[in-house]
Amino acid sequence: MKKENNTDKITRKDAIKKMGKYAALTAVGTFVILNPLKAQSSSPPDPGGNPFD
Amino acid sequence: MNTTLKPTYQYLIGKYWVLWYEASNSYSIVTFEFKNLLDQYLQSDLKTTFTNQLAKADKDADPKLILDHIESYLKLCNQIAVKPSKDVFIIDRTKRSITKQYSIQGKTIQIHYDCELVLKTIHPALVHYTTKKNEHPQISFDVYIKDEQLHLYKDEQLISRVPKRDYHLIQGKFIMQLLCFIHDKAESDWIGTFHGSTITDGNASILFVGKSGKGKSTLCALLANNGFKLLADDVSPMLSKTKNIYFNPSAVSIKEGAFSVLDSQIQNFKNLPKIEFNKNKGLIKYLPCAKPKNSNYPCRSIIIVNYKKNASTLLEKISVKKVMETLIPDSWLSPNPIHAAKFLDWLQTIDLYKLTYSNTNEVIQEVSQLFQHYKTE
DSSP states (O other): OEEEOOTTOSOHHHHHHTHHHHHHHHHHOOEEEEOOBSSOOOOOOOSSOOTTO | OOGGGSOSEEEEETTEEEEEETTTTEEEEEOHHHHHHHHHHHHOSSHHHHHHHHHHHOTTOOHHHHHHHHHHHHHHHTOOOOOOOOOOOOOOGGGOSEEEEEEETTEEEEEEESSHHHHTTTHHHHGGGEEOOOSOOSEEEEEEEETTEEEEEETTEEEEEEEGGGHHHHHHHHHHHHHHHHHTOOGGGEEEEEESEEEEOSSOEEEEEOOTTSSHHHHHHHHHTTTOEEEESSEEEEETTTOEEEOOOOOEEEEGGGHHHHHHHSTTTTTSOOEEEETTTEEEEEEOOOOOSSSEEEEEEEEEEEEOTTOOOEEEEOOHHHHHHHHGGGSEEOOOHHHHHHHHHHHHHSEEEEEEESOHHHHHHHHHHHHHHHHHO
16 A cells, blocks of 8 residues: 655645645655555456456 | 654665654655654654744745644554454365375475365466375365355464455465475564565576566566576565575466467477466466576565567666555565564665566566676676
């Protein structure tokens, strides 16, 4: 599971309104948080169809 | 400030900080700017000390917004990982419809399956180790479906029970048990199992990772046919004691899309049986490869494989962020702090690349040069 800070995903209107705050937050820099699998696994099936359905 | 929330480990790798949080076993990759603010926050006695400092340093900054940002980040990083419950399910011995025995590195393994479909989750990748039935296998597994759940038992003890659609988790658990058995290790001895394939030249090894369909198994099959040895396909295990990647005996699984390329490149590939496992996904072939001389090798680099039609061959250095984003979400990594530290120690020392290719001869040449570089270093 990947979580990312999406400071850029705000509407244009919001962006204009929050211009000052937004600029400051961008300067904060970015991060990602990555969680490894909780248990061992082989390649998961590609989306669309599972042999056990 | 609440310093119990701070990262357990912090490593500077290239232009990013890689932070590890014990509570959640999560890896966070952050920029210098973010790391500075995080440090400043953690070093402040009070929230107001932090916001005052921010206001002083930058008139335009919104200290409250930045404070919220840092605090919600730390909250996410410290969410306690939930441990799976250990329920007891007694083995059902009536589910032993099909029995196979395998001899791997001189050790005999027996597996009971309840039906053909369940057999196809494990047997085709090990079929080249099949032996005649022996009275006394050294280890015995049962794999079956009951109450819509797939069960895996080792010597009649439940190892895992998952919804049958999550068969890849049973495959993963089985491989882990198999690796422990053939290498004489316990599950707690491993740093993790990387989702990727590993190739060795008998000196070092390289881990190839990438999303499904990007050509990592095809590339490894080609390399294994051109002077290199396959150390592990799909699941590459790293041991804590040595920080080396160990031999995984499973054959390379090749999807139908790559059959035509390998038919012309690998002798007898055409004659391998075609396995139909998932009706919607086409056929699969399992290519057995010769075992490397040693059971483990140091891994010197991670390469993200990127097959792209008509692309020129290009091996380029990439950031730890790009590699971690591909590697971590699809790999199992032990939550043990000792193992996490060893993983990060290793990550700090290796080369990180992206390899784009379409021409098989050129890509083999490129990987050969990299192995040669490690040999002469």
